[in-house]
Amino acid sequence: MGLLDIQETIDTYFGRIHRAALVLTGNPWDADDLAQETFVVLTRQSERFEGRSSVYTWLYGIMLNLERRERRRQGTHRSKLRVLWADDPIREQTAPPAETPIEVAQWKRSLWGFVAQLPDGQRQALVLRFSEHLSYEEIAEVLECPLGTVKSRIFNGLAGLRTLLDSSGSDLRLAPEHPYEDVTHAV
Amino acid sequence: MPFDSHQPEHDQGQASMVNADAAPAKFVLSELELGLPGDLQHLAEQLSDDALHLSSLYPPRASQTWHASALQADVDSPAGSKEATKSLSLLWIKRGLVAASLIVAATLAWQAVPKGASPENTPAVPTLTNSTPSPEAVVVDTTELLSEETTIAFHPAADQPADSSRVIGNVQTEQTMVPAGLFITLSGPEQEAMLDLIEDAKIQQPSVSF
Numbered sequence: 001m002g003l004l005d006i007q008e009t010i011d012t013y014f015g016r017i018h019r020a021a022l023v024l025t026g027n028p029w030d031a032d033d034l035a036q037e038t039f040v041v042l043t044r045q046s047e048r049f050e051g052r053s054s055v056y057t058w059l060y061g062i063m064l065n066l067e068r069r070e071r072r073r074q075g076t077h078r079s080k081l082r083v084l085w086a087d088d089p090i091r092e093q094t095a096p097p098a099e100t101p102i103e104v105a106q107w108k109r110s111l112w113g114f115v116a117q118l119p120d121g122q123r124q125a126l127v128l129r130f131s132e133h134l135s136y137e138e139i140a141e142v143l144e145c146p147l148g149t150v151k152s153r154i155f156n157g158l159a160g161l162r163t164l165l166d167s168s169g170s171d172l173r174l175a176p177e178h179p180y181e182d183v184t185h186a187v
Numbered sequence: 188m189p190f191d192s193h194q195p196e197h198d199q200g201q202a203s204m205v206n207a208d209a210a211p212a213k214f215v216l217s218e219l220e221l222g223l224p225g226d227l228q229h230l231a232e233q234l235s236d237d238a239l240h241l242s243s244l245y246p247p248r249a250s251q252t253w254h255a256s257a258l259q260a261d262v263d264s265p266a267g268s269k270e271a272t273k274s275l276s277l278l279w280i281k282r283g284l285v286a287a288s289l290i291v292a293a294t295l296a297w298q299a300v301p302k303g304a305s306p307e308n309t310p311a312v313p314t315l316t317n318s319t320p321s322p323e324a325v326v327v328d329t330t331e332l333l334s335e336e337t338t339i340a341f342h343p344a345a346d347q348p349a350d351s352s353r354v355i356g357n358v359q360t361e362q363t364m365v366p367a368g369l370f371i372t373l374s375g376p377e378q379e380a381m382l383d384l385i386e387d388a389k390i391q392q393p394s395v396s397f
Contacts, residue, residue, distance in 0.1 A: 131238035
């Protein structure tokens with residue numbers, strides 16, 4: 001299987017990829033799917049790994065691409081549903097729309113819930129830096145951009161995050177005792 | 188502000204910003220090269236703490252114990268292999284070629300049909316306004332030639348609607364008619380010549396287009 005030992009790679013990096021997927025998606029179910037899909041891609045494309053980069057930077061690159069694609073797909077799907085349901089006031093009053101993403105309250109209350117509102121580049125840079133603790137060089141490698149761009153994205157991302165927090169007030173709720181029992185819908 | 192796992196129990200009803208003094212010191216980022224202001228530095232540390240907290244709350248579930256062999260089996264399965272994808276593409280290409288050849292054959296067959304056989308190809312066909320036979324249609328009594336009961340309705344423009352008076356816009360056209368008495372007195376070749384003349388006359392009928 002080329003340069004990679006798939007089983008060893010899974011054992012070593014599944015937890016890290018899952019954590020990054022969790023802070024990006026906001027719920028453990030989507031995080032599971034995203035992490036699994038990342039390793040499926042790894043297995044299918046392992047022969048493409050040439051050893052020029054670290055395995056985990058390569059994995060993060062796969063995961064971020066998958067996440068961006070899924071996010072775009074969901075965005076398109078939601079916008080279509082919004083158009084379809086625009087004239088349905090009853091449904092709006094009785095239940096959250098079906099296109100509403102499920103997010104766990106803990107995530108929504110955390111800073112990562114706010115990070116999700118940032119542009120893609122800043123969001124990914126913040127995840128790689130502050131959740132995964134990658135170096136700037138590694139982040140530049142994953143995002144395939146210059147080092148200066150990485151620093152700029154991180155700085156602007158943090159500044160944007162502060163602005164979001166300032167404008168949001170303090171309507172954040174208490175975390176549930178059992179994490180899987182509390183599922184909230186993003187508004 | 189995001190949750191703070193270090194908040195006391197009685198204070199968790201109201202989320203609050205983690206101030207600089209109360210910020211957890213278990214993870215300190217070396218962000219000095221970025222020159223982050225103090226508040227951004229605390230946000231960065233809070234992000235790290237939140238990520239750790241979330242990952243401890245929602246670890247990968249036990250059911251997700253992944254094995255390379257299972258993954259490899261999935262990849263090697265016909266649905267996931269490159270050969271399967273390739274054969275599927277070939278199948279669709281074959282289907283496309285068959286469909287295209289059928290369309291071409293149908294088009295050629297349609298074009299091969301004599302133009303006169305199609306009502307649409309009749310020149311100067313006006314709008315059909317009445318499908319009932321025209322009272323002016325020529326009825327040839329051929330009792331002398333055929334059996335006693337047989338009558339043949341003859342219309343000079345047999346493949347046209349029977350209405351002899353058509354309305355096209357505001358223009359009315361009169362259809363060429365042959366008196367029956369004259370027609371039956373003609374010999375066979377003369378009748379054919381007459382029919383040819385009638386067909387030629389039809390082509391010259393006026394038409395109006397808008």
